[in-house]
Amino acid sequence: MALTESAMLALGTRAPDFALTDAVTGKTVRRDDFRGKKAMLVMFICTHCPYVKHIEKSLGKLGADYAGKPIAMVAISANDITTHPADSPEGLKRQAHENGFTFPYLYDETQDVARAYKAACTPDPYLFDADFKLVYRGQYDDSRPGNGIPVTGKDLRAAIDAVLAGKPVSADQRPSIGCNIKWKS
Secondary structure (H helix, E strand, O other): OEEOOOOOOOOEEEEOOEEEEEOOOOOOEEEEOOOOOOOOEEEEEOOOOOOHHHHHHHHHHHHEEEEEEEEEEEEOOOOOOOOOHOOHHHHHHHHHHHHOOOOOOEEEOOOHHEEEEEEEEEEEEEEEEEOOOHHHHHHOOOOOOOOOOOOOOOHHHHHHHHHOOOOOOOOOOOOOOEEOOOOOO
């Protein structure tokens, strides 16, 4: 496991387009499917990373807590399944079911979407406003495997709540940290 920080894409960056297959439903999900929402959350995660495993139940709760609100959520896994077969679409589907994910879980086989977002690690969340402008990127919260701090998602939830309330998101944002994306050779 290579410990990696998120690249901290510049705030205000427009959400890159995507059209990827949902590992759970088999349907194609596009960025533009989420037009008309106040916010769009894109989370780069995977099945095997201990940092994702540490928060995956909380991610399921995050989706449930914001269901029915004007926010779109989507998770994307871009890892090379040749070297990490657990991150295959079947593994993603299993993870989604086990953790109650209510949001699409997309597989980025070409890794083009992850590159466009400058995703570096898992987890790596990006929150965009109604105009698809980046307003938050960084850690889920201060909890890490083994540090004893409860998983709450407080940093990301504060950003989501601000956007939904029409308020500015704090610029004080700490990088996410986790396993590096497993790039194809």
